[in-house]
Structures are given as C-alpha cells and as structure tokens.
Amino acid sequence: MPATAAHLLMIEDDARLADMVGEYLGQSGFSVAHRGDGRSGLGLLEGTEGAPQPDLVILDLMLPDIDGLEVCRRIRALPGAAARVPVLMLTAKGDPMDRIIGLEIGADDYLPKPFEPRELLARIRAILRRRGDAAAGGAAHTMRFGSLEIDRDARAVTVAGQTAELTSYQFDLLVALAERAGRVLTRDQIMEAVRGRELEAFDRSIDVHMGRIRAAIEADPKNPKRILTVRGVGYVFAKQQD
Incomplete structure (x- = not known):
C-alpha cells in the first residue's frame, strides 16, 4: 500500500x-x-x-x-x-x-x-x-552531456537551454540510458531498468519511445548522435556529445 x-x-x-x-x-x-x-x-x-x-x-x-x-x-x-x-x-x-x-x-x-x-x-x-x-534522487541530480541537461529533481530535459518535451516514461527511459552511457543495452535490459520488474511489453514499444526521445533531443533525429542504434542488439547512449 x-x-x-x-x-x-x-x-x-x-x-x-x-x-x-x-x-x-x-x-x-x-x-x-x-x-x-x-x-x-x-x-x-x-x-x-x-x-x-x-x-x-x-x-x-x-x-x-x-x-x-x-x-x-x-x-x-x-x-x-x-x-x-x-x-x-x-x-x-x-x-x-x-x-x-x-x-x-x-x-x-x-x-x-x-x-x-x-x-x-x-x-x-x-x-x-x-x-x-527519481524524486528521491540518489545519483547526481543533474546529468550533463554537452548541451543536453537532464534534471532529475525537476524531471526536466533541456537542449541548449530549450525544454525538450518528454512523457514521464520517456524521461525515465532517457535517464536509464544516460546512467549507463557508453554501454550497449538490449530492449529487455532497458525495459527492466525502467519498470523495475518484468511486465508484458513488446519490442516495438521501446523503438517508438526512442523515436520520440530522439525527436526531442537530437538536432537531426534521422542521424542521431546521442542515442545510437546497435543493429540486432539495442541502443547505446553516447558518452561524448556536443
């Protein structure tokens, strides 16, 4: 309860x-x-x-x-x-x-x-x-990757000072990836990291959310520099960014 x-x-x-x-x-x-x-x-x-x-x-x-x-x-x-x-x-x-x-x-x-x-x-x-x-924190409250800032306390994301609109779930997905920058994650690992437990999901749901996140934080979502696709495996959040 x-x-x-x-x-x-x-x-x-x-x-x-x-x-x-x-x-x-x-x-x-x-x-x-x-x-x-x-x-x-x-x-x-x-x-x-x-x-x-x-x-x-x-x-x-x-x-x-x-x-x-x-x-x-x-x-x-x-x-x-x-x-x-x-x-x-x-x-x-x-x-x-x-x-x-x-x-x-x-x-x-x-x-x-x-x-x-x-x-x-x-x-x-x-x-x-x-x-x-997320509200309780635990790690650094704000993560910075070049012009991208992820504020855990405010649950807000900005790119070059401009607010990036994300849903609550998409914010959690981004945080999960950013916390593991440089590490390739499968879709199952991403869902487990965000949900905290295994529940029914389908791979395409993660792909849809990743597309939305890229649209919000990438200069060119069709040629992403921050969230990269690893074919046949999953996604990786780039450590080095602008």
Missing part, C-alpha cells in the same frame, strides 16, 4: 468495469476518481472541478465523445504539471497499432483489454515507483 494515497483518474465509459477497478485499487490504498467521457476527464485535469490533480490517468481508448488518443493529445497540451501526468492507456486486445499510436502521442504505458486487475495494479505501482525513485 502506498505510504500516502495516490490520486488516480480513470476515464472509462464502462461503469461496471470502472466500479470494479475503483474498488480493487481502493483496497490497495489508492484514491480513484472516475469520469465516463473524455471531456469530463479533461475538465478534472484542467482544474475546473476543484478536485485534486491526479498522480496518474487510466485512459480507455474507446470513449463516447472523444477517443482516448485525442484525450491523450489534449492532456499533453495542457499547461504546467498537468501535461506531465503519466497516462496508462487501455487498448483493444490484439491491436498493436493502437498501442503504438498511443505511445507515439504521449502515453506512458498500455494494457490490453481484458486485463487482470492485479496486472493493472502492478503497472500503476511501477509507474509511480519510477517517479518516486
């Missing part, structure tokens, strides 16, 4: 599923708010309801008014900290394209339906644990 109750927002039009998940997560120490459509969920995140800002959003892909992909896009466009809230997207079983698109537009993780509540709980805890570990 979390030391302090984390606030979760579930945007899901299936009221029975939302009630079941809410009860289960509540028994595990979480505070869960439920909204049945995209607009009301965004309203809570925008602060128009006066409710606490959630620490994580569980977002269904299929909603009656705005689809989950568009909701995720709008979350990432919100001002301030609301734009950085982790998003765990619920997707249709057996449709990897939904997952890939969701990751590309800013979701931190995904879970196919139908799912086991225990796996949902494990993924939520993994995401929140990553954020807590």
Whole structure:
C-alpha cells in the first residue's frame, strides 16, 4: 500500500468495469476518481472541478465523445504539471497499432483489454515507483552531456537551454540510458531498468519511445548522435556529445 494515497483518474465509459477497478485499487490504498467521457476527464485535469490533480490517468481508448488518443493529445497540451501526468492507456486486445499510436502521442504505458486487475495494479505501482525513485534522487541530480541537461529533481530535459518535451516514461527511459552511457543495452535490459520488474511489453514499444526521445533531443533525429542504434542488439547512449 502506498505510504500516502495516490490520486488516480480513470476515464472509462464502462461503469461496471470502472466500479470494479475503483474498488480493487481502493483496497490497495489508492484514491480513484472516475469520469465516463473524455471531456469530463479533461475538465478534472484542467482544474475546473476543484478536485485534486491526479498522480496518474487510466485512459480507455474507446470513449463516447472523444477517443482516448485525442484525450491523450489534449492532456499533453495542457499547461504546467498537468501535461506531465503519466497516462496508462487501455487498448483493444490484439491491436498493436493502437498501442503504438498511443505511445507515439504521449502515453506512458498500455494494457490490453481484458486485463487482470492485479496486472493493472502492478503497472500503476511501477509507474509511480519510477517517479518516486527519481524524486528521491540518489545519483547526481543533474546529468550533463554537452548541451543536453537532464534534471532529475525537476524531471526536466533541456537542449541548449530549450525544454525538450518528454512523457514521464520517456524521461525515465532517457535517464536509464544516460546512467549507463557508453554501454550497449538490449530492449529487455532497458525495459527492466525502467519498470523495475518484468511486465508484458513488446519490442516495438521501446523503438517508438526512442523515436520520440530522439525527436526531442537530437538536432537531426534521422542521424542521431546521442542515442545510437546497435543493429540486432539495442541502443547505446553516447558518452561524448556536443
């Protein structure tokens, strides 16, 4: 059970599923708010309801008014900290394209339906644990590689003084690579370093996130100098940078 109750927002039009998940997560120490459509969920995140800002959003892909992909896009466009809230997207079983698109537009993780509540709980805890570990620090608070700066405390990345927009999960991926600069990591090693435990994932998800990170921090994402691909193995973060 979390030391302090984390606030979760579930945007899901299936009221029975939302009630079941809410009860289960509540028994595990979480505070869960439920909204049945995209607009009301965004309203809570925008602060128009006066409710606490959630620490994580569980977002269904299929909603009656705005689809989950568009909701995720709008979350990432919100001002301030609301734009950085982790998003765990619920997707249709057996449709990897939904997952890939969701990751590309800013979701931190995904879970196919139908799912086991225990796996949902494990993924939520993994995401929140990553954020807590980063806040606690432990290594150098700011890592610098040429014009690239990674501030652990602020969970912020800048390139030549300009903010690089990354999701919470992408920030954690970048930190995991930067901490191991010069070391070639397989996709499995990267996922294990970020998640803290093995959970279902697919290789393409890492590739999608790497593409997004490169778009944010590389001068030419098609010819990266910071995050390099090692064919047939994985990725390596370059020690020497501009």
